[in-house]
Amino acid sequence: MAVRYADVEQGTEIPPKIYQATRLDLVKYAGASGDFNVIHWSDRIARSVGLPDVIAHGMYTMAQAGIFVTDWAGGDPGAITEFGVRFSAMVPVPDDDTGASIEVSGKVAEKLGDNKVAVDLTARAGGTKVLTRARAVVRLQ
Amino acid sequence: MALNREYVGRVFGPTEPYEVSRVKIADFADAIGEPSELCRDREAAQKAGYPDVIAPPTFAMVISMRATAQVNADPGLGLDYSMVVHGEQSFSYSRPLHAGDVVVATTTIDSIKALGATSMLVTSTDISTVDGEHVCTAKCTIVERGQ
Numbered sequence: 523m524a525v526r527y528a529d530v531e532q533g534t535e536i537p538p539k540i541y542q543a544t545r546l547d548l549v550k551y552a553g554a555s556g557d558f559n560v561i562h563w564s565d566r567i568a569r570s571v572g573l574p575d576v577i578a579h580g581m582y583t584m585a586q587a588g589i590f591v592t593d594w595a596g597g598d599p600g601a602i603t604e605f606g607v608r609f610s611a612m613v614p615v616p617d618d619d620t621g622a623s624i625e626v627s628g629k630v631a632e633k634l635g636d637n638k639v640a641v642d643l644t645a646r647a648g649g650t651k652v653l654t655r656a657r658a659v660v661r662l663q
Numbered sequence: 664m665a666l667n668r669e670y671v672g673r674v675f676g677p678t679e680p681y682e683v684s685r686v687k688i689a690d691f692a693d694a695i696g697e698p699s700e701l702c703r704d705r706e707a708a709q710k711a712g713y714p715d716v717i718a719p720p721t722f723a724m725v726i727s728m729r730a731t732a733q734v735n736a737d738p739g740l741g742l743d744y745s746m747v748v749h750g751e752q753s754f755s756y757s758r759p760l761h762a763g764d765v766v767v768a769t770t771t772i773d774s775i776k777a778l779g780a781t782s783m784l785v786t787s788t789d790i791s792t793v794d795g796e797h798v799c800t801a802k803c804t805i806v807e808r809g810q
Contacts, residue, residue: 541696554687554694555725560745571745572808580749585695585721592699592719598711599699599719599759606753606802655751 524596527637527662536594536628536641541586543578543613543647544621551582565617575614583613583624583652587643590626594641595660603638604659613647622647637661666775666782666807670740676730676769680793683764687725688718695719708761715762723754727788727801730768734786735805742784742807750783750804757797765793773802780809 548562557579560567568576584607592599615622625646632640638661645653685705692702697719700707708716735742760766773785783806790799 547694547696550694554691556728557724559747561748567745577748580752581721581724582695584752585697585719588720589695589697592697597699598701599697600701600711600713600717602720603756604754605720606751608751609749612748 524663525594527633527639530630530633530639530662532630532632534630536590536630538625538627539590539593541589541624541626542621543582543586543615543624544619545576545615545617547621548576548578548582548615551579551585555579555581557581573612573614575616578613578615578622580609583609583645583647586624587626587645587653587656588658590628591641591643591658591660594628596663601661602658603661604657607643607653607656609652610654611647611650611652613652624652626653631657634659637663665741665777666784667739667741668775670737670772671775673772674769675733675737675771677767678729678733678769680765680767681726681729683718683760683762683766685716685762688716688722688762691722691725692719695721705762713759713761718760720754720756720759722760723756723790723799723801724752726760726766726768726790727770727799727803730770730788731786731803734770734772734784746808747805748808750806751802752804753802755800757799760790760798764798766790766798767793782807782809
């Protein structure tokens with residue numbers, strides 16, 4: 523069930539969820555977004571420019587955080603009115619069947635007017651914070 | 664290579680008009696794993712009060728990239744795109760993008776900073792309809808890693 527504005531307060535935690543990023547996900551994201559930067563699909567070039575592996579598009583990780591918030595807020599992607607993140611570490615995506623796991627968690631930082639709340643988000647991959655200073659403003663029911 | 668600081672304040676665009684389509688929204692939603700029917704089912708979107716299917720919030724990047732790509736590819740700026748990683752990103756929406764929107768993007772270079780061999784480029788991109796209605800402002804920091 524969708525969370526309601528009246529039921530949340532500052533500090534309300536949103537249960538963490540895990541999202542996968544496989545090489546196929548990155549290829550699909552490249553095609554759908556138009557971001558064909560080679561470091562997101564070529565091992566050869568990723569390693570030649572000093573990266574540990576092919577890395578996920580930062581925007582793919584941000585999109586997962588957006589889904590996390592939307593899902594919690596009742597499933598309307600249009601309810602997010604502000605959304606900002608800092609990409610604090612790269613997400614290496616190995617060429618295997620599981621790829622990288624991104625764990626997103628969040629909590630209500632502030633109740634705003636007009637049924638809106640500010641949610642602070644964290645995303646971790648491989649034990650490292652990959653999104654920091656991440657915040658979404660979302661309208662609840 | 665250091666970025667050309669004379670580019671601070673420069674404006675790129677507006678881009679050619681971009682028509683937001685249902686198919687593109689659905690493809691994007693599929694690619695990120697967004698399950699909402701509001702991105703796929705026009706009737707459901709209208710029931711929720713939207714004119715047509717709506718785009719997930721980060722879809723705005725598809726449009727803002729059309730303007731920032733002009734910045735990144737400008738030979739005078741001196742950016743090596745294979746050394747670029749995304750530093751920060753934010754979106755501020757007046758409303759969601761929906762199918763049928765015809766929008767243009769205009770990018771301003773806000774700042775260029777160097778931190779040792781690393782350079783940071785901050786841009787703001789305004790996305791508006793061809794009729795001048797503001798839809799979204801996207802702020803982007805990209806980091807060019809030093810060799």
